[in-house]
Amino acid sequence: MTVSRRDLLIGSAALGLAAALPGNLRAAPFDGAAWRRYAERFLLPEGRIVDTGNKGISHSEGQGYGMLLAVAAGDRAAFDRLWGWTQRMLMVRGDGLAAWRWTPDGGVTDRNNASDGDMLIAWALLRAAEVWQTEAYRTAAAGIVKALASGLLVEQAGLTVLLPGRDGFRKGETLVLNPSYWIFPAIRAFAALPGGERWGKLSDAGLVLLSKARFGGFQLPPDWMTLDAAGTVGIADGFKKQYGYDAVRVPLYLAWDGYRDPYYFRPFADLVAKFGGTAVPATVSLPGGTTTQVAASVGMLAVYRLACRLAGAGDAVTVPPLAPDEDYYSTTLAHLSALAAQSLGIDP
Amino acid sequence: MTRPVLLSALLLAGIAATGAGNGAWAQSSGGARALAPGVKVEVAPAPGSGSAPAAGKVDETALRYYARIGDGERLEAEIARLRALDPGWEPPKDLFAPQPTTPGVDETPFWNLLSAGKVAEARAAIAEQRRKSPSWQPSDKLLQELDTAESAGRIRSASDTRRWQEVVDAAAAHPEAVACNRLDNAWRLAEAYAELKQADRAFDTYRTIVSTCPKAKERRDTIFKASRYLSPDQLRELTALGATANPAKGEDYSTVRTAEAELETGRLLERLGAASSGAKPGALSAADLSRIQGIVRDKQDADGAIALGWYFQKQKNFAEAQSWFSQANGWAPSDKSAEGLVLAYNGLGEKAQARAAAAPWKGKSSRIDQALKAVDPPRGAGGGRSGPQGPSELDRALARQDFAECLSIIRSSIAKSGPTAALLQQRGWCLLEMKRPSEAEAAFAEAQAMAAREPAKGGQSAGAGGRTPAAAGLPQKATAAQENAYGQAVARLATGDTVGLTRDLPRANMTPAQKAEIRASLMATEANRALEDKRYNDVLRLLDARKELTPEPRNLGILRGWALYNLMRFDEAYAQFKSVDDRLSTEESREGVTITWKTIYHDW
Numbered sequence: 001m002t003v004s005r006r007d008l009l010i011g012s013a014a015l016g017l018a019a020a021l022p023g024n025l026r027a028a029p030f031d032g033a034a035w036r037r038y039a040e041r042f043l044l045p046e047g048r049i050v051d052t053g054n055k056g057i058s059h060s061e062g063q064g065y066g067m068l069l070a071v072a073a074g075d076r077a078a079f080d081r082l083w084g085w086t087q088r089m090l091m092v093r094g095d096g097l098a099a100w101r102w103t104p105d106g107g108v109t110d111r112n113n114a115s116d117g118d119m120l121i122a123w124a125l126l127r128a129a130e131v132w133q134t135e136a137y138r139t140a141a142a143g144i145v146k147a148l149a150s151g152l153l154v155e156q157a158g159l160t161v162l163l164p165g166r167d168g169f170r171k172g173e174t175l176v177l178n179p180s181y182w183i184f185p186a187i188r189a190f191a192a193l194p195g196g197e198r199w200g201k202l203s204d205a206g207l208v209l210l211s212k213a214r215f216g217g218f219q220l221p222p223d224w225m226t227l228d229a230a231g232t233v234g235i236a237d238g239f240k241k242q243y244g245y246d247a248v249r250v251p252l253y254l255a256w257d258g259y260r261d262p263y264y265f266r267p268f269a270d271l272v273a274k275f276g277g278t279a280v281p282a283t284v285s286l287p288g289g290t291t292t293q294v295a296a297s298v299g300m301l302a303v304y305r306l307a308c309r310l311a312g313a314g315d316a317v318t319v320p321p322l323a324p325d326e327d328y329y330s331t332t333l334a335h336l337s338a339l340a341a342q343s344l345g346i347d348p
Numbered sequence: 349m350t351r352p353v354l355l356s357a358l359l360l361a362g363i364a365a366t367g368a369g370n371g372a373w374a375q376s377s378g379g380a381r382a383l384a385p386g387v388k389v390e391v392a393p394a395p396g397s398g399s400a401p402a403a404g405k406v407d408e409t410a411l412r413y414y415a416r417i418g419d420g421e422r423l424e425a426e427i428a429r430l431r432a433l434d435p436g437w438e439p440p441k442d443l444f445a446p447q448p449t450t451p452g453v454d455e456t457p458f459w460n461l462l463s464a465g466k467v468a469e470a471r472a473a474i475a476e477q478r479r480k481s482p483s484w485q486p487s488d489k490l491l492q493e494l495d496t497a498e499s500a501g502r503i504r505s506a507s508d509t510r511r512w513q514e515v516v517d518a519a520a521a522h523p524e525a526v527a528c529n530r531l532d533n534a535w536r537l538a539e540a541y542a543e544l545k546q547a548d549r550a551f552d553t554y555r556t557i558v559s560t561c562p563k564a565k566e567r568r569d570t571i572f573k574a575s576r577y578l579s580p581d582q583l584r585e586l587t588a589l590g591a592t593a594n595p596a597k598g599e600d601y602s603t604v605r606t607a608e609a610e611l612e613t614g615r616l617l618e619r620l621g622a623a624s625s626g627a628k629p630g631a632l633s634a635a636d637l638s639r640i641q642g643i644v645r646d647k648q649d650a651d652g653a654i655a656l657g658w659y660f661q662k663q664k665n666f667a668e669a670q671s672w673f674s675q676a677n678g679w680a681p682s683d684k685s686a687e688g689l690v691l692a693y694n695g696l697g698e699k700a701q702a703r704a705a706a707a708p709w710k711g712k713s714s715r716i717d718q719a720l721k722a723v724d725p726p727r728g729a730g731g732g733r734s735g736p737q738g739p740s741e742l743d744r745a746l747a748r749q750d751f752a753e754c755l756s757i758i759r760s761s762i763a764k765s766g767p768t769a770a771l772l773q774q775r776g777w778c779l780l781e782m783k784r785p786s787e788a789e790a791a792f793a794e795a796q797a798m799a800a801r802e803p804a805k806g807g808q809s810a811g812a813g814g815r816t817p818a819a820a821g822l823p824q825k826a827t828a829a830q831e832n833a834y835g836q837a838v839a840r841l842a843t844g845d846t847v848g849l850t851r852d853l854p855r856a857n858m859t860p861a862q863k864a865e866i867r868a869s870l871m872a873t874e875a876n877r878a879l880e881d882k883r884y885n886d887v888l889r890l891l892d893a894r895k896e897l898t899p900e901p902r903n904l905g906i907l908r909g910w911a912l913y914n915l916m917r918f919d920e921a922y923a924q925f926k927s928v929d930d931r932l933s934t935e936e937s938r939e940g941v942t943i944t945w946k947t948i949y950h951d952w
Contacts, residue, residue: 207472211468214502219502230882259478261478263471287509
């Protein structure tokens with residue numbers, strides 16, 4: 001690929017240019033080569049994924065994503081290194097869940113868990129158990145799923161919802177939730193485990209909440225939301241009141257689980273349409289709609305490409321190739337989008 | 349969006365796309381094609397058409413999808429594409445007929461959720477169904493109804509949070525959400541235009557409502573709603589239109605015509621109030637005044653009569669004032685009307701009558717006790733210089749309810765001869781009247797401290813509390829210390845310190861009457877809070893308990909109505925709002941009546 005990312009992002013000329021270029025400028029598929037590049041850049045020999053956009057820390061989310069990608073690439077050695085490090089360094093709480101964050105200087109400084117990280121790790125273990133026919137992975141996954149179910153699944157307003165962490169997400173009668181922690185395909189895998197009925201309810205509740213939690217002109221979900229005892233949703237205080245780096249994963253996970261109702265993808269397609277031809281903003285304040293100057297990363301664009309197709313908006317997004325210094329999160333999103341698209345039987 | 353392009357170009361694009369010979373052509377990267385500079389045609393896949401069609405059979409999913417959404421351009425392109433795939437293929441004849449639903453998918457559960465108001469749940473159930481049967485499409489009707497219900501909700505929440513442009517945008521996207529059967533939303537749209545300073549559009553919206561919505565009641569309510577934003581001329585036009593345009597059979601539009609007159613009355617009462625408290629008593633014409641008097645008499649409206657009383661009191665027409673306050677007190681006895689009566693009699697020099705008017709409330713109402721000071725000035729007030737025969741400068745200011753003047757008199761009096769507990773206490777009351785509760789609380793505390801240092805005065809020694817034999821059976825008269833404690837409590841109420849006040853009240857040095865009054869106010873505050881917290885049964889419990897202590901004023905009557913409404917006791921809520929509205933119709937009471945009525949009769 002001879003075109004640099006900057007060339008494609010400079011403005012309205014970009015799309016015309018893309019169409020005129022020889023060759024396909026589609027998002028890259030996730031394959032063995034993509035995994036090797038990913039591992040070279042983000043996987044350290046000891047088995048931790050480095051968040052290059054966040055001062056080189058590691059977290060349960062990154063471990064989970066790394067494990068998922070390793071299984072998808074069939075790299076069992078890498079998978080075992082990742083899982084080993086996760087067990088040794090993060091699973092120090094004693095309740096079967098992982099501490100969410102590890103820093104090179106201080107190790108685990110905050111013992112709270114992040115439910116999405118735990119879910120990703122458990123889901124990757126389940127996939128690994130299937131691919132490599134290894135019962136030990138399944139047993140480990142079941143342990144994490146059980147710990148999540150007993151500590152993080154709660155009932156509120158007739159819905160089964162997932163607390164983002166063990167501590168600090170109840171404000172009186174109101175819960176603070178994160179829509180992007182509904183990793184639908186993982187939840188479906190958990191629901192299929194013995195005694196997994198409550199996970200099925202979590203899926204149902206996720207769709208209900210995503211229909212309710214639509215804010216502002218684009219009707220986008222917030223990164224962090226509230227759910228009160230009466231079932232009313234809001235935008236959470238104490239976080240940036242915005243749609244952004246967290247919630248961009250909502251359409252990714254929905255698509256990955258086979259949801260195709262355009263209704264659930266239209267808000268993201270509308271956002272893209274509004275900025276069609278120019279850079280899509282990385283965040284949108286809610287409910288006001290103020291957008292940031294920062295453009296959506298390559299990985300976010302890959303998610304948007306997928307969302308636009310499912311919204312019936314066509315190939316409205318051109319995804320530039322990953323830059324040599326693309327950060328951990330963007331690169332991960334790009335690969336996950338490719339995996340989701342592949343699972344739907346469509347080209348990324 | 350896409351500009352019109354030549355059909356031939358589209359056909360070419362379609363054929364070119366199929367030239368790739370790939371079943372999944374729609375998902376290929378070439379979906380967005382630049383046919384000419386600036387002209388882009390997007391060839392989108394239909395939802396559910398992700399997998400390649402079975403060989404030998406033309407997949408018409410996308411075709412039907414474009415027909416269903418009425419996208420002619422894409423439809424033509426799709427026809428061309430399918431013809432290219434299979435030259436013998438003919439487009440189906442029932443392309444524009446209502447969509448047959450996929451066999452096996454029954455829409456009833458989705459409709460049931462929708463009609464139960466569970467729109468999000470309906471969406472979730474549909475998405476789940478579509479995941480399970482990707483070729484199934486919900487019916488257009490179902491999708492439309494869902495869109496409309498969501499838009500209606502969006503308009504409501506955007507307008508509740510004053511995001512006016514979003515109200516306008518949402519209504520533009522789904523005009524059905526602001527149709528006559530969702531009148532409340534149509535009003536919200538008009539209000540949004542008005543708030544966005546698009547007066548013409550606001551007026552147009554109101555005009556559309558009163559000339560197209562058939563029910564007289566809807567038109568009438570719209571005129572009341574519009575009165576907040578439109579000029580009298582526009583309102584007249586609106587009324588004329590509403591009373592005549594597109595009449596429906598069996599509807600009586602005379603109530604639409606009277607709406608304007610009722611609004612006029614409301615405006616007159618407002619001006620009357622302004623004339624009474626403000627600087628220009630002459631702002632009302634004789635004709636206006638006589639109209640108001642007629643209306644107030646007809647409706648036996650005690651609040652209106654009190655307003656008239658103050659208007660005349662302000663003009664020093666004490667005889668006329670006395671007659672209106674008497675009238676008000678006769679229709680609905682209250683300390684408010686008695687207060688006016690006391691001061692009007694006092695103005696006429698009929699002190700005995702004034703005291704008689706005060707008697708039922710004496711010691712029970714701070715208003716009355718205050719008014720009585722104008723009749724029998726306490727010794728020592730006003731620096732002790734006033735003669736026994738006439739009210740002091742301070743008393744006159746108080747009788748005029750001129751509280752700024754009260755403060756300035758007290759300030760100069762303190763400057764001249766130093767502070768006294770009585771003066772400081774009076775300062776507290778005047779600050780409270782001027783809605784400066786924190787300063788008032790400080791003034792009462794200061795008065796308290798000063799009283800503790802002062803020697804006991806007159807017959808009113810601190811702590812001696814009315815020990816004359818005649819006092820037996822009569823309300824206990826408050827000592828200066830009790831007055832101060834009471835003042836502090838009132839000030840704390842005004843600053844919102846209900847928790848502290850509730851805690852301290854049992855031990856506070858106040859008369860039982862004072863304590864009862866504070867307790868009643870606390871209950872009113874708690875009732876308001878309970879309503880905000882949606883604890884509706886608590887609201888009723890608090891209001892009932894309060895009613896035992898003292899009659900329920902109008903604002904709490906409205907509160908009671910909303911609590912009943914939210915408990916879905918709609919008939920009781922309606923009766924409650926109606927009784928408040930019958931006494932005096934205001935925007936608040938009308939809103940209660942209207943919304944409850946609509947709820948009972950499902951008439952949104």
